[in-house]
Amino acid sequence: MLAKLAFGNMRKLMHDYAVYFLTLVMGVAVFYAFNTISVQADFLSNSLSDVLKQVGEIMHGLTVFLAVIMGFLMVYANNFLMRRRKKELGLYQVLGMRAGQVNAILTLETLMVALISFIVGIALGALISQLLLFVTADMFATKVDNFRFFFSPDALALTFFCFAITFLVMMVMNSITLSRVHLIDLMSAGRKNEKQFVRHLPLSFVLTALGLVLMGYAYWRLTTQGFPLGGSNPEPGQTTTNDFLVTTALVVAGTFIFFYGFAGGITLILQRMKKHYWSGLHMFTTRQIASRINTAAASMGLIALILFFAMTAMTSGMSICATLNKSYEAGVPFDASIGVVGSSLEEKTLDWKAYAKQAGVDLDAVGDTVSFRVGYMTNGEGNLTIDSLNEMSAFTGKSIPQGYEKAVAWEAISLSDYNALRTFKGLDPVSLDEDQYLYLCNMDTLESFVNTALEQGFTITAAGQTLTPARSSVIDDDSCILQNDAIGKTPGIYVVADDIAEELPNYRWALDINYRVSTENGDLAVKDLADTIAASNEELYVGSETKTNAALEGTTTTGLISYMAIYIGFVLVIACAAILAIQQLSNASDSAMGYRTLSELGCPEKTIFSSLRTQVIFAFALPLIVGIAHSICATAAVNKLLLMFGQSSIIENVGLGIAIFALVYGGYLALTYRMAHGVVKGAIRSARHAL
Template identity: 60%
Template sequence: MMLAKLAFGNMRKLLHDYAVYFLTLVLGVALFYAFNTVNVQGDFLRGDVGEMLGAAGQILDGVTVFLAVVLGFLMVYANNFLMRRRKKELGLYQVLGMRTGQVTVVLALETLLVAAISFGVGIALGALLSQVLLFVTARMFETTVQHFSFFFSADAFLLTLRCFGVIFAVMMVFNWLTLRRVRLIELMGAARHNERQFVRKLPFAVVLTVAGLALVGVAYVRLTRDGFPTSGSAESQNDFLITTAMVIVGTFVLFYGLAGALTALITHLRGFYWRDLHMFTTRQIASRVNTTALSMGVISLILFLAMTAMTTGMSICGTINSMTRQGIPYSASISVTPAGDSTDAIDLEAEVAKAGIDLSEVGRHASVRVALIESELRGDTSAYQRMSQLTGESVPKGYEHVVICEAVGISDYNAMRSLLGLEPVSLEDGHYLMLCNMDNAKGFVDEALEQGFTLDVDGVTLSPARATVIDDASAVLQDSAGGPTPGTYVVPDDVAKSISPEYSAVININIMYKGSTEEGDAALKGLEAALASNLDGRAAMVGVQTATDVLADGTSTTGLISYMAIYIGFVLVIACAAILAIQQLSAASDASASYRTLSELGCSERLIFGSLRTQVAMAFVLPLAVGMAHSLCALGAIDELVSVLGYSDMIGDMTLGLGLFALVYGGYLALTYRMAHGIVRSAVRTTRRAL
């Protein structure tokens, strides 16, 4: 009973001094539970979204395990950090007659109490959060909540219990090992032991800092030049691994030398160094960075991962949404790829009528035959490579292996333009037009067209009819999620008909509904299955895509990406901010005697709290600055990679991700300063009352 009371009293004291630690555990439990209720959320959303969320739940299970490992590592580190700060207290228990086993029991009871309270409060908060998250999910997937009622997910509860049960068990083991391995005299003298200084000589610290910056800088140059490996070759993947290793090693080397380098720099600014409490502040910051160099390196890398996940997730969603909007200029598209060599054996309009659908009743429509140019499909060099040779310009990054082999006749193309309400275009014999609506490629192709890039189709040489590409809605030949196209040729009708049928062409019917979208979609329901049955053996592929279906698929994809990006980012940022907060609160508590001495010497509270504010801010800003630098470099490469898809607005799309990041990280920074302020104020004002 006595041990239980002691454990409970210790927990109350720690809850007051390190409330941010308990807050992080509660938030971690709440987020783990809330985000893993995705399977249950699907029951309140429309059928297709519910099915997609059910499949996404399996992915989130794996993500949750990964995040549990990362969060567990950081929480165990935080727990060990607190244990080091409590060594004198634990030694005092033994001096007062408690056996090592009894102290171990006290620590175990403390951990169990922390686990029970944080888990219980976290689950309660998570249950409320999951109700709100349901409506956020509905907004992400552009649907509505149906028949809402309060829900609780047993699966999410058990998954969260398993993850945090392991974390708390590991904490207990580490607490026991810490107590068992340390002698009593070390426990009692822990308060007089200085933290280990990793770098003692300032010149060596400067060398380390320069070396770290050099490694990181070279890695940035390599990533900017080479980008992410997209070719799949072993060489590009090895280069990327080397770049990654340079960033990681450079980050740790930088933090190991940073404290000494900052001290050397500021001490040379004598007018600044000797004014107010700048000397004290500099030494305090240097001591803290030296003490936590390893953890700061880890935190900066995890912050880099969190920022990149949140901002990249939002950017990719913006790209996919843009692609989806570009890819659905028609109300619906019906397509068939004939089997065998004959491309004229299938009359798609007749087959649709045979399936019981009168297209004239559904809306206006136009047929288009998309032929494949064998010489372009099988050639040694692609059109983009030949354009590069002609103009001397490099092929846009990511387009090195793009093949442009599709061609449509001018009559079919003008029929599509008419369907879209666009003016027809003319094309003389011996010429061709180029369709291209990918932002990254249009300028490159325009330059080639201006210089007279020629096209050979079965021995017929065609020259460009205009010096610019056509990039309006007619560049999309059928509704699909992959709207942007790197290029399609529009050729004279006789050339289109003469293209060898060795590679089967695609026959499309594009439709613009004359009635409502719901009526049009309903009229085409079941058509794909009917066509596949009627064309069995004659068609290699049959598809019916409505703009509604394409938009729903795109929305589901972006919703899932946003969901995971926010989940990963929130958990990682909370974990990192919690570690920094605990370190600063511990440091403020340890330095309370120094602040008391400053106060006794007549130093004003304004200077004391200004010094404290600078120390806390620098502790949060230093790893954030390094992580942000890594993230900005990576985002540049990611933006280049994403823009290959046809569109990217990294700045516009990352706003929400950065806002969420700033809210969480800034909130922890403000909370940490307020709690550290209270610790220092108590020490300073207690002294003044004594005087």
């Protein structure tokens, strides 16, 4: 008998709150599908196998984090439904059921919902994971080999563990809820008015204004201070971790205070707009909206914050990937580069061909090459000078752009080597006098600062000689990238006359190669040459960067970021939209008799459904607007951070993330309205049949 009742209740629950069941199914499916990446590695390039397995470990940890958040939201949704079912539960006790029997019904319902949603979700996730394999291959710039249907027991176990805990907590919370209420409370639950947290206009205004002030102040702190970049020992004036935590606390507190004060303030303001307030169903709509916000102020604040996190993760993550891809393309202009750092060596030249011969490599056969030497600037005592930008700041009176306080600008290359590199890249050579220098810099944020110093004739001392700028602006073309570099940005390199460069101490040597042979043979030759140089002298630091390795590292990084951004954004948006949907469906069900009465009084259906549509849209839009405001501020700070490091703006690349977010969130809004429309329409139709 109890099982039959539980089964009937479950069917009703799935019918009336299909969004709840759909969200559980989608949650299981997404959790399973995204955690199959380790298995997907078996179908992709061997070079990516180890990388994807490491990504899989990261995804497992991320899944636990997301499961905690989604579990919390699902438990809240379950408790919300429990509050709406108090009268039903009280009726069971009136009919003679003991509290233990009612609790058994709730437990059976939860187990049935869990079992069905888990089975359906895993089945759906298994299908999604097959498609996700090809998405993964595209993200990591590889192809699928020997595709066959696959299933991941590890992903199944992790998904089961996460959702088992969630459903267990639901059962415990249901038992606690039932044990803490009396029969009279259960039976009278449907007649209780919603508690109004804020009633008076002055207090409402104070809370709303205080929330806005706190959020605005947090925005100002984040946009001016930025993220903490100074580590554990920041320089004076740099943002610390504590500063960032204070900013975070301010925006969280401001969000909740705003939602607690908003309902009362907006209600009392509209009441004073009598012409509008008494027109149509505006009074009814306003009261309904205010009541819902008052009831769910805390959850709306939490949803706004989670939406902010989801939007920022999705839009910023995917746009950062697009930005990094551009950087990889610009930062790796050669098929390969070998760099040798050895300031302890006294020789000014490095015999690349001798090392190549020793390694059994014919450089002329491998490809076209260009080599150069880089020295370093010194102060009067011969020590390394790293404060050129500080000297520029003192000279011009302008502050160094934020984030560049520790930037290095002390390397110098001879004019001959630099022109050889320009010729190798197909650029025209440049010229300068013996007492002049050129400055290479392709970081947009830093360029204007350096240009100011160059325009005012900033001088440097190299090899005991005073040098003046040969031009009033930096050189920011492709020649700024002396060798392959994944970032592809140069804060500052000096170009000086050959005689002066000859006197500067050694810092590093580099060899750039464009292959004539196949990429595989060329990469092998570069590896052999780099290993031979490293083995010849333990004091040398030898590194190589091939276009192949850079592409692999780049696609791995961007693929991982994209994967995580989509995963985080998708799961959190689904969870938040589901909570809002359940709230609105519950509200529509509770208010069905009110809509029925309006219809009986002659109110047109068009007006009734317009009021319903306004309520649903407002409930979805209010936390979304607050979340968007937070996200815009955070995205601007991230964008500023990228520009600080010379990367392109991410604002240009947020379209795809916004499109995905709008599709998911907007889809839930539309589905919620259609279901609420059906509930209200059914109530109206039943009234007409009764007449």
